Amino acid sequence: MFDSAFLTRTLTPRGRALLLLAAVALLAGLGRDGILAATSGVRGFLGLPNDELQIAFGAYGFGFYLGLVLGGVLVERFGTARAFLICGAFAAAATGLTGGAWSLTVLALSRLVFGLAVGAMLPAMAAALAPWTPPRERGWAMGSIHAALAAGGILAWPLFGLVHLPGAWLEALNHLLAEQGWRTWPVLGQLLLDAWRGGFLILAGLAALWVMAWRHWFEARPGEAVGQPAETPPPLQWRGALPILALPTVLAVMQGWGMALCQDWVPRYLLETWHFDIKLSNWVWAASGAAMILGCLVGGFAADRSLNHSGNIRSAHQVVPGIGFLLAALSLILLPIGENQLAIAVSLGLALFGLQAAGTMLWVFAIDIGGRHTGVSAGCIGLGLLLSRLVSPLYLYGLGRPLPAVIVVMMLVLAGVLSFRLRPHIELPVLLPPAPVVTEPEDEAAAEIEALLGGTGKKKARA
Numbered sequence: 001m002f003d004s005a006f007l008t009r010t011l012t013p014r015g016r017a018l019l020l021l022a023a024v025a026l027l028a029g030l031g032r033d034g035i036l037a038a039t040s041g042v043r044g045f046l047g048l049p050n051d052e053l054q055i056a057f058g059a060y061g062f063g064f065y066l067g068l069v070l071g072g073v074l075v076e077r078f079g080t081a082r083a084f085l086i087c088g089a090f091a092a093a094a095t096g097l098t099g100g101a102w103s104l105t106v107l108a109l110s111r112l113v114f115g116l117a118v119g120a121m122l123p124a125m126a127a128a129l130a131p132w133t134p135p136r137e138r139g140w141a142m143g144s145i146h147a148a149l150a151a152g153g154i155l156a157w158p159l160f161g162l163v164h165l166p167g168a169w170l171e172a173l174n175h176l177l178a179e180q181g182w183r184t185w186p187v188l189g190q191l192l193l194d195a196w197r198g199g200f201l202i203l204a205g206l207a208a209l210w211v212m213a214w215r216h217w218f219e220a221r222p223g224e225a226v227g228q229p230a231e232t233p234p235p236l237q238w239r240g241a242l243p244i245l246a247l248p249t250v251l252a253v254m255q256g257w258g259m260a261l262c263q264d265w266v267p268r269y270l271l272e273t274w275h276f277d278i279k280l281s282n283w284v285w286a287a288s289g290a291a292m293i294l295g296c297l298v299g300g301f302a303a304d305r306s307l308n309h310s311g312n313i314r315s316a317h318q319v320v321p322g323i324g325f326l327l328a329a330l331s332l333i334l335l336p337i338g339e340n341q342l343a344i345a346v347s348l349g350l351a352l353f354g355l356q357a358a359g360t361m362l363w364v365f366a367i368d369i370g371g372r373h374t375g376v377s378a379g380c381i382g383l384g385l386l387l388s389r390l391v392s393p394l395y396l397y398g399l400g401r402p403l404p405a406v407i408v409v410m411m412l413v414l415a416g417v418l419s420f421r422l423r424p425h426i427e428l429p430v431l432l433p434p435a436p437v438v439t440e441p442e443d444e445a446a447a448e449i450e451a452l453l454g455g456t457g458k459k460k461a462r463a
Contacts, residue, residue, distance in 0.1 A: 014132050016217065018141055021125055022148040024088065024210050028118045029152020030159070031095050031203050032060065035111065037160035038196035048104055056108040060115040065386040067119020072379015074120055080127040080375075084214055087124060091117035092207035099200030122363070123378035130367045130374045136307050138364045139320070143300025146360050147293045154289040160199055233372035233430070240429040245377060247422060248365055249384040251321070254415040255362065256388025257408045258328050258355045262288075262348060265394050265405055266335065270344070283345040291349035292356050299324060299357025303364065317365060317424040324358030325416035327351075329409050358419070368424035377428060 035042065035057060043053055074083040094114035101107035125145055133141050270276045278284040299320050307316035331350035336343045362381050370377035389395075393404040 017128065017132060018144065020210070020214055020217070021128060021145050024084075024121065024207075024214075025125070025145045025148040026152040026155075027203060027207055027210065028091065028121060029149045029154075030156045031091070031098075031114060031152075031200070031207075032118060033153040033156035034160050034196075034199060034203065035060075035098060037157045038199065041196040042101075042107070046101070046104065046107065052104055056104055056111055059108040059112040061389075063112040063115025064119040065115075065382075065389050067116040068122060068382025068385050069379055070116065071120030071123035072375045072377075072382060075124055075127045075375030075378070076373065080124055081214070083120070083124045083375075084128065085211060087117045087121045088207060088211040088214060090114075091121075092204050092211060095200055095207055096204035099197040099204065119382070123366075123375060123382055126363050126366050126378040126381075127370070127374040130370060133367070135313055135368065136304055138367055139300030139303035139307075139317075139361065140297075141300070142364050142367075143296040143298075143360050146356070146363070147296040150289070150292040150296060150356070154293075160196060235431045236373050236376060237429040237431050241373075241376070244369055244423065244426060244428060245380045247418060248362055248369075248377070249380045249387075251325075251358075251415050251418060251422075252362055252381045252384025253388045253391075254325070254411045255355055255359045256385045257392055257394065258325075258332075258351070258412050258415075259359075260388065260392055260394050261332065261405060261408045262328075262351050262355065265408075266332075266348060269402075269405070278341075278344065278348075283341045284348060287345035287349035288352055291351075291353040295324070295353040295356030296360045298353075299360045300364070302357075303361055313368065314423065314425050317361060317368060318420045318422050321358040321361040321365075321422070322416045322419035324354040324356075324361070325412050325419060327354035328358070329412035329416065332405075332409050332412070358415075365422060365424050369427055371427040372430065373428055 039053065042048075043050075046053075048056075071083065071087070074086060077083075078086065090113055094110045094117060097106065097110035098114065101110055126142070129138060129141050129145075267278050270278055303316050303320045306319060307313055310316060328351040331347045331354065335347040335351070363378065366377040366381050367374055393407045397404040
Protein backbone atom coordinates (compact mmCIF):
# COMPACT_ATOMS: atom_id res chain seq x y z
CA MET A 1 0.00 0.00 0.00
CA PHE A 2 1.15 3.54 -0.75
CA ASP A 3 2.88 5.09 2.24
CA SER A 4 1.93 8.74 2.78
CA ALA A 5 3.49 9.06 6.24
CA PHE A 6 5.80 11.80 5.04
CA LEU A 7 2.88 13.93 3.89
CA THR A 8 1.06 13.21 7.14
CA ARG A 9 3.98 14.42 9.26
CA THR A 10 4.93 17.50 7.29
CA LEU A 11 1.63 18.96 6.07
CA THR A 12 -1.71 19.80 7.62
CA PRO A 13 -4.79 18.02 6.25
CA ARG A 14 -5.65 21.16 4.29
CA GLY A 15 -2.15 21.36 2.86
CA ARG A 16 -2.11 17.68 1.90
CA ALA A 17 -5.40 18.00 0.07
CA LEU A 18 -4.26 21.11 -1.81
CA LEU A 19 -0.98 19.42 -2.73
CA LEU A 20 -2.77 16.36 -4.12
CA LEU A 21 -5.22 18.48 -6.10
CA ALA A 22 -2.48 20.70 -7.52
CA ALA A 23 -0.42 17.64 -8.45
CA VAL A 24 -3.23 16.03 -10.42
CA ALA A 25 -3.96 19.36 -12.13
CA LEU A 26 -0.30 19.60 -13.18
CA LEU A 27 -0.36 16.06 -14.57
CA ALA A 28 -3.59 16.84 -16.42
CA GLY A 29 -2.00 19.89 -18.05
CA LEU A 30 1.04 17.87 -19.09
CA GLY A 31 -1.12 15.17 -20.63
CA ARG A 32 -3.37 17.69 -22.36
CA ASP A 33 -0.67 19.65 -24.21
CA GLY A 34 1.94 16.90 -24.37
CA ILE A 35 0.32 15.39 -27.44
CA LEU A 36 0.52 18.75 -29.21
CA ALA A 37 4.20 19.11 -28.32
CA ALA A 38 4.86 15.60 -29.68
CA THR A 39 2.99 16.18 -32.94
CA SER A 40 5.98 15.51 -35.18
CA GLY A 41 6.75 12.22 -33.46
CA VAL A 42 3.12 11.08 -33.58
CA ARG A 43 2.80 12.02 -37.23
CA GLY A 44 6.04 10.25 -38.12
CA PHE A 45 5.14 7.01 -36.37
CA LEU A 46 1.50 6.70 -37.39
CA GLY A 47 1.99 8.22 -40.84
CA LEU A 48 -1.10 10.42 -40.55
CA PRO A 49 -1.77 13.60 -42.52
CA ASN A 50 -2.50 16.78 -40.61
CA ASP A 51 -6.28 16.68 -41.15
CA GLU A 52 -6.60 13.18 -39.65
CA LEU A 53 -4.26 14.10 -36.83
CA GLN A 54 -6.45 17.10 -35.99
CA ILE A 55 -9.43 14.76 -35.64
CA ALA A 56 -7.57 12.81 -32.97
CA PHE A 57 -6.48 15.98 -31.21
CA GLY A 58 -9.98 17.44 -31.36
CA ALA A 59 -11.40 14.39 -29.61
CA TYR A 60 -9.87 15.70 -26.37
CA GLY A 61 -11.83 18.95 -26.54
CA PHE A 62 -15.08 17.11 -27.25
CA GLY A 63 -14.56 14.85 -24.25
CA PHE A 64 -13.36 17.68 -22.01
CA TYR A 65 -16.48 19.81 -22.35
CA LEU A 66 -18.76 16.81 -21.89
CA GLY A 67 -16.75 15.85 -18.82
CA LEU A 68 -17.34 19.25 -17.25
CA VAL A 69 -21.02 18.37 -16.94
CA LEU A 70 -20.43 14.69 -16.20
CA GLY A 71 -18.17 15.58 -13.25
CA GLY A 72 -21.00 17.23 -11.33
CA VAL A 73 -23.16 14.15 -11.85
CA LEU A 74 -20.38 11.85 -10.60
CA VAL A 75 -19.85 13.96 -7.47
CA GLU A 76 -23.56 13.94 -6.63
CA ARG A 77 -23.88 10.22 -7.31
CA PHE A 78 -20.67 8.77 -5.81
CA GLY A 79 -19.21 11.53 -3.62
CA THR A 80 -16.07 13.56 -4.19
CA ALA A 81 -13.45 10.97 -3.23
CA ARG A 82 -14.89 8.15 -5.34
CA ALA A 83 -15.48 10.51 -8.26
CA PHE A 84 -11.79 11.44 -8.13
CA LEU A 85 -10.79 7.78 -8.07
CA ILE A 86 -12.89 7.13 -11.17
CA CYS A 87 -11.51 10.16 -13.02
CA GLY A 88 -7.93 9.45 -12.01
CA ALA A 89 -8.10 5.82 -13.05
CA PHE A 90 -9.55 6.66 -16.46
CA ALA A 91 -7.03 9.49 -16.96
CA ALA A 92 -4.11 7.18 -16.15
CA ALA A 93 -5.41 4.46 -18.46
CA ALA A 94 -6.05 6.91 -21.29
CA THR A 95 -2.58 8.44 -20.92
CA GLY A 96 -0.97 5.02 -21.15
CA LEU A 97 -3.14 4.18 -24.16
CA THR A 98 -1.97 7.38 -25.85
CA GLY A 99 1.63 6.28 -25.43
CA GLY A 100 0.81 2.87 -26.88
CA ALA A 101 -1.49 4.03 -29.71
CA TRP A 102 -0.94 2.14 -32.97
CA SER A 103 -3.67 3.68 -35.13
CA LEU A 104 -5.78 6.80 -35.56
CA THR A 105 -8.79 5.13 -33.94
CA VAL A 106 -6.91 4.17 -30.80
CA LEU A 107 -5.30 7.61 -30.52
CA ALA A 108 -8.66 9.40 -30.92
CA LEU A 109 -10.30 7.09 -28.38
CA SER A 110 -7.53 7.63 -25.84
CA ARG A 111 -7.77 11.42 -26.20
CA LEU A 112 -11.56 11.30 -25.90
CA VAL A 113 -11.41 9.32 -22.66
CA PHE A 114 -8.63 11.55 -21.31
CA GLY A 115 -10.69 14.65 -22.06
CA LEU A 116 -13.71 13.17 -20.28
CA ALA A 117 -11.60 12.38 -17.20
CA VAL A 118 -9.89 15.79 -17.03
CA GLY A 119 -13.13 17.68 -17.60
CA ALA A 120 -14.88 15.73 -14.85
CA MET A 121 -12.03 16.51 -12.46
CA LEU A 122 -12.76 20.26 -12.41
CA PRO A 123 -16.19 20.02 -10.71
CA ALA A 124 -14.75 17.34 -8.42
CA MET A 125 -11.94 19.72 -7.44
CA ALA A 126 -14.45 22.38 -6.47
CA ALA A 127 -16.38 19.84 -4.40
CA ALA A 128 -13.17 18.64 -2.75
CA LEU A 129 -12.22 22.15 -1.69
CA ALA A 130 -15.64 22.89 -0.20
CA PRO A 131 -15.57 20.96 3.12
CA TRP A 132 -12.16 21.99 4.44
CA THR A 133 -11.48 25.41 2.87
CA PRO A 134 -13.03 28.38 4.68
CA PRO A 135 -14.38 31.23 2.54
CA ARG A 136 -11.35 33.39 3.34
CA GLU A 137 -8.99 30.89 1.66
CA ARG A 138 -11.04 29.53 -1.23
CA GLY A 139 -9.76 32.00 -3.81
CA TRP A 140 -6.09 31.19 -3.30
CA ALA A 141 -6.75 27.44 -3.12
CA MET A 142 -8.78 27.37 -6.34
CA GLY A 143 -6.35 29.73 -8.04
CA SER A 144 -3.42 27.47 -7.16
CA ILE A 145 -5.13 24.43 -8.69
CA HIS A 146 -6.05 26.18 -11.93
CA ALA A 147 -2.59 27.75 -12.11
CA ALA A 148 -1.08 24.26 -11.84
CA LEU A 149 -3.30 23.14 -14.73
CA ALA A 150 -2.10 26.05 -16.87
CA ALA A 151 1.52 25.50 -15.82
CA GLY A 152 1.32 21.86 -16.85
CA GLY A 153 0.18 22.88 -20.31
CA ILE A 154 3.13 25.26 -20.65
CA LEU A 155 5.75 22.84 -19.29
CA ALA A 156 4.59 20.11 -21.67
CA TRP A 157 6.15 21.88 -24.67
CA PRO A 158 9.76 22.05 -23.45
CA LEU A 159 9.59 18.66 -21.70
CA PHE A 160 8.27 16.75 -24.70
CA GLY A 161 10.48 18.83 -26.95
CA LEU A 162 13.53 17.68 -25.01
CA VAL A 163 12.36 14.08 -25.33
CA HIS A 164 11.99 14.41 -29.09
CA LEU A 165 15.08 16.54 -29.77
CA PRO A 166 17.81 13.84 -29.67
CA GLY A 167 15.93 11.75 -32.22
CA ALA A 168 15.54 14.71 -34.55
CA TRP A 169 19.24 15.49 -34.31
CA LEU A 170 20.21 11.87 -34.98
CA GLU A 171 17.85 11.64 -37.96
CA ALA A 172 19.43 14.77 -39.45
CA LEU A 173 22.91 13.35 -38.80
CA ASN A 174 21.94 10.03 -40.42
CA HIS A 175 20.64 11.85 -43.48
CA LEU A 176 23.85 13.89 -43.78
CA LEU A 177 26.06 10.81 -43.40
CA ALA A 178 24.01 8.86 -45.95
CA GLU A 179 24.56 11.59 -48.52
CA GLN A 180 28.31 11.26 -47.98
CA GLY A 181 28.20 7.48 -48.30
CA TRP A 182 28.78 6.75 -44.62
CA ARG A 183 27.08 4.01 -42.62
CA THR A 184 23.99 5.14 -40.71
CA TRP A 185 21.84 3.84 -37.83
CA PRO A 186 18.24 4.75 -38.79
CA VAL A 187 16.75 2.33 -36.28
CA LEU A 188 18.30 4.16 -33.33
CA GLY A 189 17.11 7.49 -34.65
CA GLN A 190 13.57 6.15 -35.08
CA LEU A 191 13.56 4.81 -31.54
CA LEU A 192 14.55 8.21 -30.21
CA LEU A 193 11.94 9.89 -32.38
CA ASP A 194 9.37 7.59 -30.79
CA ALA A 195 10.50 8.62 -27.30
CA TRP A 196 7.26 10.60 -26.93
CA ARG A 197 5.67 7.25 -26.14
CA GLY A 198 7.91 6.91 -23.09
CA GLY A 199 6.85 10.38 -21.96
CA PHE A 200 3.19 9.39 -21.93
CA LEU A 201 3.93 6.09 -20.23
CA ILE A 202 5.78 7.98 -17.49
CA LEU A 203 2.81 10.31 -17.08
CA ALA A 204 0.51 7.29 -16.87
CA GLY A 205 2.68 5.84 -14.10
CA LEU A 206 2.64 9.12 -12.17
CA ALA A 207 -1.13 9.31 -12.54
CA ALA A 208 -1.44 5.77 -11.19
CA LEU A 209 0.70 6.73 -8.19
CA TRP A 210 -1.55 9.72 -7.59
CA VAL A 211 -4.62 7.46 -7.61
CA MET A 212 -2.95 5.21 -5.01
CA ALA A 213 -2.07 8.21 -2.83
CA TRP A 214 -5.60 9.60 -3.00
CA ARG A 215 -7.15 6.20 -2.27
CA HIS A 216 -4.87 5.63 0.73
CA TRP A 217 -5.62 9.06 2.14
CA PHE A 218 -9.34 8.61 1.60
CA GLU A 219 -9.40 5.23 3.33
CA ALA A 220 -7.24 6.42 6.25
CA ARG A 221 -9.07 9.74 6.78
CA PRO A 222 -12.43 9.69 5.02
CA GLY A 223 -13.58 12.78 6.87
CA GLU A 224 -10.80 14.82 5.28
CA ALA A 225 -11.07 13.52 1.73
CA VAL A 226 -14.71 12.81 1.10
CA GLY A 227 -16.05 16.30 0.51
CA GLN A 228 -19.49 15.13 1.67
CA PRO A 229 -20.65 13.96 5.06
CA ALA A 230 -21.31 10.28 5.51
CA GLU A 231 -25.07 10.78 5.64
CA THR A 232 -27.03 11.46 2.48
CA PRO A 233 -27.60 15.20 1.95
CA PRO A 234 -31.18 16.43 1.70
CA PRO A 235 -32.53 16.75 -1.84
CA LEU A 236 -32.18 20.04 -3.69
CA GLN A 237 -35.13 22.38 -4.03
CA TRP A 238 -34.84 22.94 -7.77
CA ARG A 239 -37.49 25.65 -7.99
CA GLY A 240 -35.47 27.88 -5.70
CA ALA A 241 -32.06 26.72 -6.95
CA LEU A 242 -32.50 27.36 -10.68
CA PRO A 243 -32.67 31.20 -10.38
CA ILE A 244 -29.48 31.14 -8.29
CA LEU A 245 -27.67 28.90 -10.77
CA ALA A 246 -28.76 30.80 -13.88
CA LEU A 247 -26.45 33.81 -13.55
CA PRO A 248 -23.15 31.94 -12.96
CA THR A 249 -24.03 29.61 -15.85
CA VAL A 250 -24.50 32.58 -18.17
CA LEU A 251 -21.24 34.13 -16.96
CA ALA A 252 -19.44 30.84 -17.63
CA VAL A 253 -20.76 30.95 -21.21
CA MET A 254 -19.36 34.46 -21.66
CA GLN A 255 -16.04 33.51 -20.10
CA GLY A 256 -15.76 30.60 -22.51
CA TRP A 257 -16.48 32.94 -25.42
CA GLY A 258 -13.72 35.26 -24.26
CA MET A 259 -11.19 32.44 -24.01
CA ALA A 260 -12.12 31.22 -27.49
CA LEU A 261 -11.71 34.76 -28.82
CA CYS A 262 -8.19 35.00 -27.39
CA GLN A 263 -7.03 31.49 -28.26
CA ASP A 264 -8.80 30.86 -31.59
CA TRP A 265 -10.07 34.05 -33.22
CA VAL A 266 -7.16 36.43 -32.58
CA PRO A 267 -4.45 34.07 -33.96
CA ARG A 268 -6.60 33.23 -37.00
CA TYR A 269 -7.39 36.88 -37.73
CA LEU A 270 -3.79 38.05 -37.45
CA LEU A 271 -2.59 35.18 -39.62
CA GLU A 272 -5.13 35.75 -42.39
CA THR A 273 -5.05 39.54 -42.32
CA TRP A 274 -1.43 40.38 -41.55
CA HIS A 275 0.25 37.01 -42.19
CA PHE A 276 1.52 37.12 -38.63
CA ASP A 277 1.61 33.75 -36.84
CA ILE A 278 1.63 34.53 -33.12
CA LYS A 279 2.23 30.85 -32.34
CA LEU A 280 5.76 31.34 -33.64
CA SER A 281 6.35 34.42 -31.52
CA ASN A 282 8.16 33.84 -28.25
CA TRP A 283 6.87 37.15 -26.90
CA VAL A 284 3.22 36.25 -27.33
CA TRP A 285 3.64 32.64 -26.23
CA ALA A 286 5.47 33.59 -23.04
CA ALA A 287 3.09 36.44 -22.21
CA SER A 288 0.00 34.28 -22.75
CA GLY A 289 1.26 31.46 -20.55
CA ALA A 290 2.43 33.74 -17.76
CA ALA A 291 -0.80 35.74 -17.88
CA MET A 292 -2.97 32.64 -17.48
CA ILE A 293 -0.99 31.46 -14.44
CA LEU A 294 -0.89 34.90 -12.83
CA GLY A 295 -4.57 35.47 -13.53
CA CYS A 296 -5.50 32.38 -11.51
CA LEU A 297 -3.17 33.20 -8.62
CA VAL A 298 -3.69 36.96 -8.42
CA GLY A 299 -7.45 36.69 -8.87
CA GLY A 300 -7.80 34.21 -6.04
CA PHE A 301 -5.39 36.09 -3.77
CA ALA A 302 -7.15 39.42 -4.39
CA ALA A 303 -10.54 37.92 -3.52
CA ASP A 304 -9.22 36.43 -0.27
CA ARG A 305 -7.44 39.65 0.67
CA SER A 306 -10.57 41.67 0.04
CA LEU A 307 -12.67 39.28 2.12
CA ASN A 308 -10.18 39.33 4.99
CA HIS A 309 -10.12 43.12 4.93
CA SER A 310 -13.84 43.85 4.57
CA GLY A 311 -15.47 40.71 5.93
CA ASN A 312 -18.10 41.01 3.18
CA ILE A 313 -18.08 37.91 0.99
CA ARG A 314 -20.64 39.42 -1.34
CA SER A 315 -18.50 42.34 -2.44
CA ALA A 316 -15.21 40.40 -2.28
CA HIS A 317 -16.40 37.67 -4.65
CA GLN A 318 -18.18 40.12 -6.96
CA VAL A 319 -15.37 42.60 -7.60
CA VAL A 320 -12.72 40.20 -8.93
CA PRO A 321 -14.83 38.61 -11.71
CA GLY A 322 -16.34 41.97 -12.57
CA ILE A 323 -12.97 43.66 -12.97
CA GLY A 324 -11.59 40.59 -14.76
CA PHE A 325 -14.30 40.64 -17.44
CA LEU A 326 -14.02 44.41 -17.94
CA LEU A 327 -10.20 44.24 -18.13
CA ALA A 328 -10.43 41.52 -20.77
CA ALA A 329 -12.89 43.55 -22.84
CA LEU A 330 -10.77 46.71 -22.65
CA SER A 331 -7.58 44.80 -23.56
CA LEU A 332 -9.23 43.23 -26.59
CA ILE A 333 -10.56 46.59 -27.75
CA LEU A 334 -7.04 48.04 -27.56
CA LEU A 335 -5.46 45.00 -29.20
CA PRO A 336 -3.21 46.45 -31.92
CA ILE A 337 -3.77 45.23 -35.44
CA GLY A 338 -0.37 44.64 -36.98
CA GLU A 339 2.94 42.97 -36.32
CA ASN A 340 3.99 44.81 -33.18
CA GLN A 341 4.76 41.66 -31.22
CA LEU A 342 5.34 43.29 -27.85
CA ALA A 343 2.11 45.30 -27.96
CA ILE A 344 0.12 42.25 -29.05
CA ALA A 345 1.68 40.18 -26.29
CA VAL A 346 0.77 42.77 -23.63
CA SER A 347 -2.82 43.24 -24.82
CA LEU A 348 -3.51 39.55 -25.28
CA GLY A 349 -1.80 38.74 -21.99
CA LEU A 350 -3.96 41.23 -20.08
CA ALA A 351 -7.09 39.80 -21.68
CA LEU A 352 -6.15 36.25 -20.68
CA PHE A 353 -5.19 37.49 -17.20
CA GLY A 354 -8.64 39.00 -16.66
CA LEU A 355 -10.50 36.01 -18.08
CA GLN A 356 -8.57 33.52 -15.95
CA ALA A 357 -9.17 35.60 -12.81
CA ALA A 358 -12.89 35.74 -13.58
CA GLY A 359 -13.04 32.03 -14.41
CA THR A 360 -11.29 31.07 -11.17
CA MET A 361 -13.80 33.07 -9.15
CA LEU A 362 -16.72 31.42 -10.95
CA TRP A 363 -15.50 28.07 -9.62
CA VAL A 364 -15.11 29.66 -6.16
CA PHE A 365 -18.67 30.96 -6.47
CA ALA A 366 -19.81 27.38 -7.12
CA ILE A 367 -18.35 26.45 -3.72
CA ASP A 368 -19.95 29.48 -2.04
CA ILE A 369 -23.48 28.63 -3.10
CA GLY A 370 -23.16 24.84 -3.33
CA GLY A 371 -23.45 23.90 0.33
CA ARG A 372 -24.08 20.16 0.41
CA HIS A 373 -24.59 20.15 -3.38
CA THR A 374 -21.36 21.64 -4.73
CA GLY A 375 -21.42 19.04 -7.48
CA VAL A 376 -24.59 20.64 -8.87
CA SER A 377 -23.28 24.22 -8.77
CA ALA A 378 -19.90 23.22 -10.21
CA GLY A 379 -21.63 21.16 -12.88
CA CYS A 380 -23.57 24.26 -13.92
CA ILE A 381 -20.30 26.14 -14.44
CA GLY A 382 -19.19 23.23 -16.61
CA LEU A 383 -22.51 23.36 -18.47
CA GLY A 384 -21.90 27.03 -19.23
CA LEU A 385 -18.46 26.26 -20.65
CA LEU A 386 -19.97 23.49 -22.77
CA LEU A 387 -22.64 25.85 -24.12
CA SER A 388 -19.94 28.41 -24.91
CA ARG A 389 -18.57 25.96 -27.46
CA LEU A 390 -21.92 24.85 -28.85
CA VAL A 391 -23.48 28.29 -29.41
CA SER A 392 -20.45 30.55 -29.81
CA PRO A 393 -20.85 33.39 -32.33
CA LEU A 394 -17.17 32.91 -33.22
CA TYR A 395 -17.91 29.51 -34.74
CA LEU A 396 -21.38 30.34 -36.09
CA TYR A 397 -20.11 33.31 -38.12
CA GLY A 398 -16.65 31.88 -38.79
CA LEU A 399 -13.23 32.60 -37.38
CA GLY A 400 -11.39 35.60 -38.75
CA ARG A 401 -14.45 37.83 -39.24
CA PRO A 402 -14.71 41.02 -37.15
CA LEU A 403 -18.45 40.87 -36.36
CA PRO A 404 -18.35 37.89 -33.94
CA ALA A 405 -15.37 39.43 -32.14
CA VAL A 406 -17.34 42.64 -31.60
CA ILE A 407 -20.27 40.62 -30.23
CA VAL A 408 -18.04 38.73 -27.81
CA VAL A 409 -16.37 41.91 -26.55
CA MET A 410 -19.81 43.42 -25.89
CA MET A 411 -20.79 40.27 -24.02
CA LEU A 412 -17.66 40.56 -21.88
CA VAL A 413 -18.66 44.10 -20.91
CA LEU A 414 -22.12 42.81 -20.02
CA ALA A 415 -20.56 39.99 -18.01
CA GLY A 416 -18.51 42.49 -16.04
CA VAL A 417 -21.67 44.37 -15.11
CA LEU A 418 -23.65 41.22 -14.29
CA SER A 419 -20.85 39.95 -12.04
CA PHE A 420 -21.82 42.57 -9.48
CA ARG A 421 -25.20 40.86 -9.14
CA LEU A 422 -23.73 37.56 -7.95
CA ARG A 423 -24.97 36.44 -4.54
CA PRO A 424 -22.22 34.27 -3.01
CA HIS A 425 -23.81 34.54 0.45
CA ILE A 426 -26.96 32.62 -0.57
CA GLU A 427 -26.66 28.83 -0.65
CA LEU A 428 -28.77 26.54 -2.79
CA PRO A 429 -32.01 25.68 -0.96
CA VAL A 430 -32.73 22.09 0.03
CA LEU A 431 -35.89 20.23 0.94
CA LEU A 432 -35.89 19.61 4.68
CA PRO A 433 -37.94 16.74 6.11
CA PRO A 434 -41.01 17.78 8.14
CA ALA A 435 -40.33 18.20 11.82
CA PRO A 436 -41.82 15.42 13.97
CA VAL A 437 -44.74 16.38 16.21
CA VAL A 438 -43.63 16.19 19.81
CA THR A 439 -46.36 15.45 22.38
CA GLU A 440 -45.97 15.90 26.09
CA PRO A 441 -46.44 12.86 28.35
CA GLU A 442 -49.34 14.55 30.17
CA ASP A 443 -51.13 15.19 26.88
CA GLU A 444 -50.69 11.56 25.88
CA ALA A 445 -52.13 10.34 29.21
CA ALA A 446 -55.09 12.72 28.91
CA ALA A 447 -55.78 11.50 25.40
CA GLU A 448 -55.81 7.87 26.58
CA ILE A 449 -58.21 8.64 29.46
CA GLU A 450 -60.51 10.56 27.13
CA ALA A 451 -60.51 7.65 24.69
CA LEU A 452 -61.44 5.20 27.48
CA LEU A 453 -64.20 7.42 28.82
CA GLY A 454 -65.53 7.97 25.36
CA GLY A 455 -65.69 4.23 24.77
CA THR A 456 -67.52 3.64 28.13
CA GLY A 457 -70.08 6.34 27.34
CA LYS A 458 -70.84 4.76 23.98
CA LYS A 459 -71.43 1.34 25.60
CA LYS A 460 -73.87 2.88 28.13
CA ALA A 461 -75.77 4.67 25.39
CA ARG A 462 -76.18 1.39 23.46
CA ALA A 463 -77.45 -0.34 26.64
